Amino acid sequence: MLAVKIFEVRDEGTCMPVIAVKVRADNPAFGLRRQNKLIQRAGWGFGEGVYFVPMCGGEAQRDPYSWKNSRTKRVAHQYIANCFDALEDGAMIDVKKILGEGEMQSDLR
Numbered sequence: 001m002l003a004v005k006i007f008e009v010r011d012e013g014t015c016m017p018v019i020a021v022k023v024r025a026d027n028p029a030f031g032l033r034r035q036n037k038l039i040q041r042a043g044w045g046f047g048e049g050v051y052f053v054p055m056c057g058g059e060a061q062r063d064p065y066s067w068k069n070s071r072t073k074r075v076a077h078q079y080i081a082n083c084f085d086a087l088e089d090g091a092m093i094d095v096k097k098i099l100g101e102g103e104m105q106s107d108l109r
Contacts, residue, residue: 001035005087006055007080011072011095017055020080023062024048050081075099 003022008015023039052073053060061067064077076093087093096102 003084005084005089005091007076007087007090008092009072009076009095010092011076014072014095016072016076018076018080019051019053019055020084021051021053022048022084023051050077050084052077052080071095 001022001024005020005022007018007020009018010016049062051060051062052064054073061073061077064074064081067073067077072095075095075098079093079098080087
């Protein structure tokens, strides 16, 4: 199963649009066997995770802890992975608020 959402990630001095792709291999007894095999071959097993793709370029990661020297990407990726289903497409992810450091002011309306 694949699900795609776009988010606005905010932090101090940062406004980053990202694409998040939730990947989950469903039980092969329920169909989608070919897709499940590809997901498993990529190392996902029957687990699930979220690819985090900055839309302004750069690399995509499936592991939030792979972001070196970027608390913004790491924290936003972890939050999105944990809350993906509850988040609305287009939602703002406020890293400062997640970390309890205050709240960003959104200038995009």
